[in-house]
Amino acid sequence: MTASLTAAPAIVRTIAELRMQIKDYRRQAGEHASVGLVPTMGYLHEGHASLLRRSAADNGLTVLSIFVNPLQFGPNEDFDRYPRDEARDLAVAADAGADIVFMPSVGEMYPRPAATRVTVSGVSERLCGASRPGHFDGVGVVVTKLFNIVQPDKAYFGMKDAQQVAVIERMAGDLNQPVDIVPCPIVREADGLALSSRNVYLSETERSEALVLSATLARVPEWIAADATAERLKAAVTAGIAASPLADIDYVDVLTFPDMQPPQADLKLSDSRERLLVAVAVRFGRTRLIDNILIPAAEA
Known part of the structure; x- marks a missing residue:
């Protein structure tokens, strides 16, 4: 077969x-x-x-x-x-x-x-x-x-x-x-929304607002290049998503991948020797969506 x-x-x-x-x-x-x-x-x-x-x-x-x-x-x-x-x-x-x-x-x-x-x-x-x-x-x-x-x-x-x-x-x-x-790899719609079986729950307005997830995560490399620490990056991502009036944030976090542990608190993420996962979970109405971006380790 x-x-x-x-x-x-x-x-x-x-x-x-x-x-x-x-x-x-x-x-x-x-x-x-x-x-x-x-x-x-x-x-x-x-x-x-x-x-x-x-x-x-x-x-x-x-x-x-x-x-x-x-x-x-x-x-x-x-x-x-x-x-x-x-x-x-x-x-x-x-x-x-x-x-x-x-x-x-x-x-x-x-x-x-x-x-x-x-x-x-x-x-x-x-x-x-x-x-x-x-x-x-x-x-x-x-x-x-x-x-x-x-x-x-x-x-x-x-x-x-x-x-x-x-x-x-x-x-x-x-x-x-x-x-x-x-x-x-994550597969996305042409406008950036990560494909999910739960997307069918979204109203037209909620789906439009949900684009804030991919748009905000797309800025993560820019913020890391500007010497963000994990806490500063979390704050920037949180603020970006919170710009959507419908976004109810469950979590925003920055962790090493695949160990899923917090990076050193005062470390500039641009200097990290580990892969980093920036992950979010956000509700739009009754629908909980997750998305993320994986950042490669800095070169030694």
């Missing part, structure tokens, strides 16, 4: 069938077998499609998982109203080169309440980990389950959720999970 831009992917809803299909592929492909996994919660957009195309280019078999994971949603979050559109997702999957679409039910993935949590200390405790307690424990569980079920050679994640990438990279390394984590 190989990726195709025209053939409809196989739709699989049970773990047993998925394992059987992957086993058949590996037996047929032999030593050249390579399986890529793109884990998603569905309502696919061009960002997801870019991950699928990357996997299809890298591997002989691409598995797309679509599962809205209840463990990573808090009690007052949008699990029940999270957008879902199976027909739309299957069309995107076929166009982008998925071979198998794994769409399990909650009962298939969690036949009994999960008693296990996968906690990645330190990396997961700031940003979304602080504002959404338990979120990354739920991510750790479902991604570990998917790695165990699919046993992929490579797994693809978008950098829009850079903290999630850092958590999964650390988890895979600490647990010796035999998979290469492949971070992929």
